[in-house]
Amino acid sequence: MRILYLIPGWMSRTDAGRQEMTRRAQFLQQSAHPEASVDVWDVQGGPSSIESMYEEYLSVPGALARIQEAASGGFDGVILGCFGDPGVDAARELVSIPVVGPGEAGMLFAASLGHRFSIVTILDSVIHPLRRLARDGVETKLASVRAVNIPVLELTHDRKGTLDRMLEAGEMARDVDGADTLVLGCMTMAFLGEHRELSEALGIPVVNPVQASLKLVESLVAMGVAHSKRAFPVPPKMAAPEAARTW
Numbered sequence: 001m002r003i004l005y006l007i008p009g010w011m012s013r014t015d016a017g018r019q020e021m022t023r024r025a026q027f028l029q030q031s032a033h034p035e036a037s038v039d040v041w042d043v044q045g046g047p048s049s050i051e052s053m054y055e056e057y058l059s060v061p062g063a064l065a066r067i068q069e070a071a072s073g074g075f076d077g078v079i080l081g082c083f084g085d086p087g088v089d090a091a092r093e094l095v096s097i098p099v100v101g102p103g104e105a106g107m108l109f110a111a112s113l114g115h116r117f118s119i120v121t122i123l124d125s126v127i128h129p130l131r132r133l134a135r136d137g138v139e140t141k142l143a144s145v146r147a148v149n150i151p152v153l154e155l156t157h158d159r160k161g162t163l164d165r166m167l168e169a170g171e172m173a174r175d176v177d178g179a180d181t182l183v184l185g186c187m188t189m190a191f192l193g194e195h196r197e198l199s200e201a202l203g204i205p206v207v208n209p210v211q212a213s214l215k216l217v218e219s220l221v222a223m224g225v226a227h228s229k230r231a232f233p234v235p236p237k238m239a240a241p242e243a244a245r246t247w
Contacts, residue, residue: 001036001221003028003214004070007081007187008059009046017042024191031211033218039075041066049152049188050082052125060087064094071095077217083121083185083209084129092232098220099227102190103130105216106183106209107138113205114180116143118173120166121185122155123147130185144177145185146170155188163194170202183207 005028011017021040028038043062047055064087067078077098080088085101092099110117119130119142127145134142148165155162166189173179181204184190195208220226233239 002075003038004075004078005040007042008063011042056084056086067091071097076221079213092227100213100217102209102213103133105213106207109212110181110183110207111138111141117181118144118179119183119185120169143179146173152188181205
């Protein structure tokens with residue numbers, strides 16, 4: 001089973017970014033099924049981080065091209081590595097292998113673990129987009145979206161400070177918003193690997209979207225199913241390109 005984790009930004013443009021890609025590949029492989037291999041790619045020319053709808057949309061064309069490359073290259077499934085799931089629906093139209101978004105996967109797992117869940121994310125600028133994402137399936141169980149107000153590229157600068165802010169946001173979600181489950185709403189935040197410690201400190205489940213998306217795509221591949229082409233049909237102009245040229 002070959003799984004691709006695609007970072008929809010240009011992480012490999014720096015030495016530190018390439019080292020982080022290697023670390024993420026190791027994190028994923030340690031969490032993967034023994035029969036699964038996980039590769040990590042990025043998107044050359046994509047945004048350095050995604051903290052707005054504008055940057056989500058910027059990331060989509062390059063990510064779609066890479067996903068098509070993965071499908072034709074023999075991968076069995078793809079994880080689009082941004083919690084906002086930018087372009088996941090379009091990718092499902094273009095390929096026949098499972099394409100999983102960590103935001104959707106994390107929220108589906110959280111919705112099954114309790115009555116109300118909250119998302120702990122990076123900045124206020126992504127709160128509304130994540131609420132929109134929840135509306136596609138689990139909004140009735142969404143208690144809140146809480147931001148730590150630390151940009152993506154600064155999350156690892158002061159690890160203890162970041163974790164303290166995550167814990168504080170989690171406490172507010174639990175005690176003020178009534179959440180009984182949390183989801184980490186940023187992949188860089190999730191790759192810190194502190195979900196178990198947060199869960200123990202808060203006394204509620206904390207879903208890591210890295211693991212949620214990995215286990216979901218592994219399950220889909222093992223079951224031999226992919227997303228419905230009735231729900232995500234091939235774009236008509238691609239299905240019959242000659243028709244697109246008649247006008």
